[in-house]
Structure formats: C-alpha cells, structure tokens
Amino acid sequence: MKVVSPTTQSRPDVNEMVVIHRAFRREFTALPKLIRAVAGGDAARARLVAEHLTLILDGLHMHHTGEDAVLWPLLQVRAAPSTALVETMQHQHELVDGRTEEVRTQSAVWAQAPTPIYGEQLAQLVEDLANALFEHLDLEEREILPLVSRHITVEEWQSLGDHGRDAMSTRQLPLMFGAILEEADADERGRMLAQLPAPVRLLLRTIGARQYRRYITRVRAA
Template sequence: MTTDDKPAVWEMVVVHRLFRRELKLAPELIRRVTPGDTARAAVLAAHVKEILAGLHHHHEAEDKLLWPLLLERVTFETELVNTMEAQHERVADHIEALSGLIPAWERSAAAEDGERVAATIERLHDDLLVHLDQEEERILPLVSEHVTKQEWDRLGEYGRSHLSKERLLIQLGALLEDATDWERQAFLGLLPLPARVMWALVGERRYRKEIARVRVA
C-alpha cells in the first residue's frame, strides 16, 4: 500500500491524548469544588460525562470494528487482542461506576461524594494509561500492516456518528488542544470548508471560553 492507502493511525494518538489530559486533570478540579457549590459541580459533571461518553464510543468502535478484524488476520497476536478486550472491560466497569457516582455528587456537591468521583476517575485513568500505551505501541503497528484505510476510517465514522452536532466545535477544540501544527492542519483538512470556516470564526474562541470555565481555579 502507498502512504495514502494506509490507515491514518496518528489520528488515534491525538484522540488518546485528549483522554489522557482530561482524565488526569479532572480529579483535582473536582476536589477543589467548595462543598455545597452545586453550580460548579454541574459544570464539571457535564464535562466529565462528555469525556466518558466519548471514551465509551471510542472503545465501542474498536470492539465492533477493529478487534474482529485483527483476530481474523493476525492470529499470532490473539492473546494481545484478548488483552485489549479485557482492558476495555475494566475501563467500562469504571465508567459504569461513575455513571452512579457523578449524579449523586452533582446533586450534593458534598466533599465525600466528590472524593468518590475523583478517586474512581484516578483508577480509570491509571488503567486507561496502561491500555493506551500498549495499544499505541503494539496495536497500531498491526493496524498499519493488516487493516485497510477504508476499514480504519469506519472507526472514525462510528465515533462521529455519536457526537452531538451542537458540541462538534467544542469537541474539535478538545482534540486540537495538544495537537502538533501538522496534526492540527491534517485534522482541519479532513473537514468540509464550511466547518473549517466555522472553526476559524467562532469555534476556537468558543472552545477557549468553555475550557477556561471548566478549569477555573
């Protein structure tokens, strides 16, 4: 395959960077919430729930579209793929736990409820880092060799199909925050012209305003 025919695995590294960053920052932000400040808790709860939903759909796409391909084509790495699936299950358990903990904290803004959320996110983050590191080091090279560009692109399409249209510019900003100049231009180049114009006119400014509200001291 030529370079243009190969899957753009760098896209997944950029997506992973978003999850690494936000799940690292979230626990300290949650612990700094003044007890009883439900307005602040609501801001952070909405932010974390959006990140967790994105992570869920990201893993769901791999479960449905990637692991079956690799199990079929890379039989010598069956144990590795099974490990990836098991790691997804551990991440899913943390997300499930948070689905109950976050609403309780959002309603109360109690310090003890916030600590439960923060500690669970820390456990999620630790398990996720192991998974993402291994995926980038061992799975992505296999993808480059054994998965077509069209098959790979379906993962991105699956993820985008679950995005809220009202939040697209915010989610694009989250992806681009830690992107290199090359990655930024490559991602923007994937967008239709009207979307690039919207990003330039209002998207970047809107993202900076929102993320400043999330990360305020």
C-alpha cells in the same frame, strides 16, 4: 470477511490515535483535581465539572465502541497470531467500561449533593478509571498501532472517525474536537481536519474553536 492488507502508499495515519489519546490522558489527569477543588455546596460549579466529566466519558465511550465495532473484528481475522493481544484489548475495554459506569453513577450523586465526601469518592473513582485507561492506551500505542499499519486500510481506519462523529451530539462535537486538537501541533491539526467535510471543517475552525475556548476557560477556572 475479505482479507486485505494496505499498501505502503495507503497506510492509515495511526498518529491520529496518539493525538486522541493525548486528550484523554490530559483530561483524566486534570479531572480529579477539578473535582477536589469544588467547594462544598457549590452546586453550580459541581454541575459544570460533572458535565465536563460526562463529555470526556462520552468521548471515550465513542472512541472505544468504534474500536469494538470496526477495529477488533478486522484484526482478529487479519493479524493472527496476534489475536491474543486483541482479546487483551477487548478485556481492557470491559474493565474501563465497568469503571466508567461507577464514575457516572457517583458523578450524578455528587452533582446533586456536592459534599467534600462525595467529591473525594468521585475523584478516587476517576483516578481508578484513569489507571486502567492509561495502561490500555499505552498497550494500544505500543502493540496495536503497528498492526493497524500493516493490516487496516485507510478507508477502514477513517470509518472509525465517521463512527465517532455520527455518535456525538451537535453540542458535543466541537467541544470534543477542541479537546483533541488542543495540544496537537499544526501538522497534526491540519491532517485531522483535512479528513472532514468542508462545512464541518470550517465550523470547527471558526465558531467551534471559539465555543471550545469559552467552554474550557470556564471549566478550568479556579
């Protein structure tokens, strides 16, 4: 593997990661409340909340597999003696993956039989996942992003986004982008959208934005 260090003029925009993490923190904080608010026996509402949970879990899986495939191998080579930190990040991914599978299993049970007991079990599992995830996100922002700025090129950083877009379905893409951009300021939104091909950018700004607003309004309805 060729060792490359980005120049000052070509450092990746690591704040993109902070914007993405913001969406995961918001959604995994809100989801236990949404689950607990579903009345026993309300199968339609349980399916909607479970589908939203699946969307966020799929987005998280896409985000982490991109790091596994692109980021960690490069940092292992270029960021020594910080390789122990990278190994910690990999271990945290494994922990989050394990809790994610528990959530997926219980979500399927609850969606089929939306009882208060199953709902509470699912809400607690989501909270356990969130605790592990938030610890990981905090460490990543504090320790990994500075390494990315020093050791990862703009092209390599952008390949993470390419991985995510390729991994998501045509239905998921505008919804996940909507979730990510929801709390982004104008500058953050502009910089993230600028990386996309013009047709995709137009779609997300128009039809995709309307689709996300309708979707998230239904999800968050009392």
